[in-house]
Amino acid sequence: MKTLPLGNTGVEVSALCLGAMYFGSKNDKATSFRLLDQYVDAGGSFLDSANIYAHWVPGGHAGDSERLLGEWMRERGNRDGLFLASKVGFAYPGIEIGLSAQQIEEECNKSLQHLGVETIDLYYAHVDDYETPLEETMEAFYRLIQAGKVRFIGASNYLAWRMEQAKWTAETHGWEPFCCIQQRYSYLRPNHNARFGMQQVGNPDLLDFCKRRGVTLLAYSAMLGGCFTRYDRPVPEQYVGPDSDQRLAALREVAAETGATVSQIVLAWMLHSDPVVLPLIAASSPEVMADSLGALEVSLSDEQMQRLNAAGV
Numbered sequence: 001m002k003t004l005p006l007g008n009t010g011v012e013v014s015a016l017c018l019g020a021m022y023f024g025s026k027n028d029k030a031t032s033f034r035l036l037d038q039y040v041d042a043g044g045s046f047l048d049s050a051n052i053y054a055h056w057v058p059g060g061h062a063g064d065s066e067r068l069l070g071e072w073m074r075e076r077g078n079r080d081g082l083f084l085a086s087k088v089g090f091a092y093p094g095i096e097i098g099l100s101a102q103q104i105e106e107e108c109n110k111s112l113q114h115l116g117v118e119t120i121d122l123y124y125a126h127v128d129d130y131e132t133p134l135e136e137t138m139e140a141f142y143r144l145i146q147a148g149k150v151r152f153i154g155a156s157n158y159l160a161w162r163m164e165q166a167k168w169t170a171e172t173h174g175w176e177p178f179c180c181i182q183q184r185y186s187y188l189r190p191n192h193n194a195r196f197g198m199q200q201v202g203n204p205d206l207l208d209f210c211k212r213r214g215v216t217l218l219a220y221s222a223m224l225g226g227c228f229t230r231y232d233r234p235v236p237e238q239y240v241g242p243d244s245d246q247r248l249a250a251l252r253e254v255a256a257e258t259g260a261t262v263s264q265i266v267l268a269w270m271l272h273s274d275p276v277v278l279p280l281i282a283a284s285s286p287e288v289m290a291d292s293l294g295a296l297e298v299s300l301s302d303e304q305m306q307r308l309n310a311a312g313v
């Protein structure tokens with residue numbers, strides 16, 4: 001699979017990262033294994049999990065996704081070829097939200113145990129914590145790197161100015177900065193009334209930060225639940241706005257020109273953007289997975305990119 005640089009780390013990762021949020025809960029073991037195999041067979045190696053996945057699913061528990069990945073890696077004996085990401089910071093039953101040094105250390109140890117590995121390749125702060133001093137958080141992440149428990153660190157759901165503050169905090173002390181930011185981001189833009197709780201949206205401010213600082217932007221919920229090609233799934237109301245019809249029309253136009261699906265154009269648009277945006281993909285069936293993987297074959301011309309970027313502006 002095509003690879004992309006991960007921030008300024010010098011390491012390359014798969015251009016499509018597989019989200020494992022519902023593996024082991026909403027997606028049962030057999031389905032999850034099948035989807036993981038399909039992604040790896042396509043050459044992918046970048047897997048995304050978190051300590052909380054997916055405790056909110058009926059019958060689900062925090063750690064289900066990590067445990068499922070651990071079981072799959074043990075059965076396949078393939079840990080070395082993978083690039084594993086997990087996260088800390090959100091609350092789950094028994095654990096409060098936050099990024100104190102103690103929470104980071106304890107939750108990392110649990111994640112390592114669930115995954116059955118010695119090192120997590122990419123460990124994210126899942127949500128910003130304004131109560132804990134950034135010095136405490138960044139030093140705690142640095143200690144994990146020093147201990148060999150984590151290779152690289154990233155942030156998720158941070159505002160651009162906090163990313164800059166975290167960068168300076170880390171660099172002033174000689175600690176590692178965040179190499180990437182994982183944010184809610186799609187081709188459709190949220191309307192002015194849109195609220196996503198603690199989730200933060202990738203916006204021009206963040207894209208400018210990423211471009212100038214060499215920080216990779218990863219897009220979650222890029223497919224907006226599948227609404228681009230599955231007409232039984234409406235566009236989420238937060239994304240219905242004055243420009244959404246024009247943006248959807250541009251997607252359909254370029255899809256018709258290229259022979260790709262509308263979902264593939266959304267993913268291809270991210271991969272052709274400047275700065276490049278690395279999408280997370282998610283699926284419950286091999287057909288959906290195949291459609292998303294097919295986005296890697298889609299080539300967009302400069303003119304098509306300009307049309308997509310200009311739609312609805």
Ligand SMILES: NC(=O)c1ccc[n+]([C@@H]2O[C@H](COP(=O)([O-])OP(=O)(O)OC[C@H]3O[C@@H](n4cnc5c(N)ncnc54)[C@H](OP(=O)(O)O)[C@@H]3O)[C@@H](O)[C@H]2O)c1
Pocket residue numbers: 018019020021022048049126156157182183199219220221222223224225226227229230263264280281282283284285288291292
């Ligand atoms: N950092 C954060 O705060 C955060 C938040 C949310 C998610 N994430 C990460 O991002 C990953 C993806 O998040 P998400 O589930 O919200 O993403 P999404 O891109 O909105 O995908 C959600 C669902 O849309 C459908 N879909 C996806 N691609 C499709 C395609 N090509 N054609 C038709 N339908 C398609 C699938 O539904 P079916 O499953 O029904 O097939 C998929 O499960 C998660 O697994 C997690 O790792 C991170």
